[in-house]
Amino acid sequence: MIAVAQPFARFAVGAFLIVNLAIVHLMFVAAGPPAHNMFGQVGRLLGLYLAFTMTVQVLLVARLPLLDRAFGMDRLTGWHRWTGFTVFWLAVLHPAFVVVGFARYDRVPVFTTAVALSRQIPVLLGLIAVGLIVVIAGLSVRIARRRLSYETWHAVHLLLYVVLVLGIVHQVYEGTAFTINLFTRIYWWGLWAFALGALVTGRLIVPLIRNLRHRLRVAAVVPESDDVVSVHVTGRDLDRLQARAGQFFLWRFPGHNRWWQANPFSLSAAPNDRSLRLTAKGVGTTSAGLRDLPVGARVFAEGPYGAFTxxxxxxxxxxxxxxxxxxxxxxxxxxxxxxxxxxxxxxxxxxxxxxxxxxxxxxxxxxxxxxxxxxxxxxxxxxxxxxxxxxxxxxxxxxxxxxxxxxxxxxxxxxxxxxxxxxxxxxxxxxxxxxxxx
CATH class of the missing domain: 3.40.50.80 (Nucleotide-binding domain of ferredoxin-NADP reductase (FNR) module)
Incomplete structure (x- = not known):
């Protein structure tokens, strides 16, 4: 199954990137003015790259089943990391080139131009998004990442959704290349609709339907050592999850931790139609408190994920x-x-x-x-x-x-x-x- 899925998935990913980048360049060429010098032209092209890269990042966060089965969530997360740093550099360089371009055209200092542009609400929203991207990227550097708990790091990454909202609003008012003609408008907002639709479906709708169907509950909590505990989870029709040994879920325990805190724990036993089992070491707030889960507590699981099967x-x-x-x-x-x-x-x-x-x-x-x-x-x-x-x-x-x-x-x-x-x-x-x- 994996051997068949991987070539198709590689082809699909490659075709998606090549076709969309080609269209982005055609949009750039067709837009023409108002960029009046090389700095402005480069800034506008970097803005198009940034917007497209953000849609790619959204699709990676959406955890599409085709990509998960073909490449595994671990490799996709590596791509997510590098795509994130690409977004960071584009987010820094795009406004820098635009500001320099306007400053040279108007023959005024760069700082004066930056202040003047930031007084425009769409531009200000874009700059706020850039600031949030810098925060997320800075806390994702390995040195900083090691100092954060998983729960804190995960909560910081939720700022990505704020960045998306600000970025889309910025594109609505400033994205002239997206509104050249009917085709560019349909293409661009169709691309965003696809990305956001995949995100909402994969991260919200499907998990909600699955959890309503399976009604997961804690059946037993078994200490395995001083700092390791196994949690046995039961529910209805668990075979319909199609989980496999080696995979993991994102686990939430309502009442035990906050709704935005989700931890990836592997199945520590082969799943069946009656039960799932996770085993975790107490290294974070959530995992350390698992031994206090009461029998019968609700469980919210997102997955299964991973190609480690x-x-x-x-x-x-x-x-x-x-x-x-x-x-x-x-x-x-x-x-x-x-x-x-x-x-x-x-x-x-x-x-x-x-x-x-x-x-x-x-x-x-x-x-x-x-x-x-x-x-x-x-x-x-x-x-x-x-x-x-x-x-x-x-x-x-x-x-x-x-x-x-x-x-x-x-x-x-x-x-x-x-x-x-x-x-x-x-x-x-x-x-x-x-x-x-x-």
Whole structure:
């Protein structure tokens, strides 16, 4: 399924970008004046790029099922990040070139021109949107991101919707290239209608319908260790969710956390028509308080998301690598009936006490005839299991296996680097990094 979906999705994405960028350039050429110099012309073109890039960002935030199944939410979130920084630079450069262009044309200082333009309400709204984009981008830089809780970072990203409103209003009054003729008006507002329609449908309408249909509730809360807890969720007709082992949901617990706080937790057991299970480590406000959820509490789930499933396999033999709490999707994959006996599981933890769900993993591995390696201790010296020679010694036929890896960033990065060194084909490598945004 994934193998068929990916080429079509790549073609669809490439065609969408090429066709729309071509139309954007035609609109720029057809608009002609009022840009009176090179600075004004560049500023106007950058404005068109900015507006189009914002529609792309909206489509990425909408989490279209076609793209999710083909590429996985993790890769889409990477695209979201780079698209966001592209929006940032375009948002800074577009007004800068426009202001310089007007200043040179009117032969007045740049600052005087900027103040005069900002007194126009549509321009002022655009500048406010630029300021919000700068805030979002600044807090998305890795140094700043590490200092924020997931809940705070997610709340900041909700400013994106304010930016969209301000940006659209700005385009209505200032976007002369969009109103050249009937075709440009139909095209431009049709593009925005498609993007916003996808966003509202994917992030609001579909989740609301699904949650009304399935009526999710907390069935049990089971502590797995001092800081890890499993939440069992029941509901009606859960098979209609079409969730798969390895996927995740965005979870909200009304009454336990604020409505805008949603956390991505993987399924830690293969889903069925009666129950779902998530297992989380208490690292944030929401996850730390899960053990206080009362039985019967309402649950709002958005998803399932992710292509970290056995549908992505290219080989019958499999290697599953988990680190820390990253064991949750690995544990659910191990339970998937499609997983064969030719499976190796590597579970990396600092201490034996940190190996949550280990009893379940041992039972599942034994039931399938899979090999399980639990590796403990600090990394360094002779204990470097993901150093390429050591990993190859542990799994000699690694190049003939699909490899699934989920764990802390440092572990995942080390494993991916080792797999490249060992020349494991990229199509056989599947990683879940949980960089979800927006």
């Amino acid at each position: 056995l549908a992505a396999r290219t080989r019958p033999a499999t290697l599953l690598i988990a680190g820390g709490i990253g064991v949750t999707p690995i544990r659910s994959l191990l339970e998937d009936p499609e997983l064969g006996a030719d499976t190796v599981v590597i579970y990396r933890v600092r201490r034996g006490a940190d190996a949550v769900l280990l009893g379940e993993i041992r039972n599942l591995a034994a039931g399938k005839g899979a090999r399980l390696h639990v590796i403990t201790g600090r990394t360094g010296g002779d204990n470097q299991p993901f150093h390429p020679p050591n990993l190859h010694r542990l799994v000699p036929d690694i190049t003939g296996r699909d490899v699934y890896v989920c764990g802390p960033h440092a572990l995942t990065t080390a494993v991916l680097a080792a797999l490249r060194t060992l020349k494991v084909p990229s199509r056989q490598v599947h990683a879940e990094l949980f960089r979800l945004a927006g």
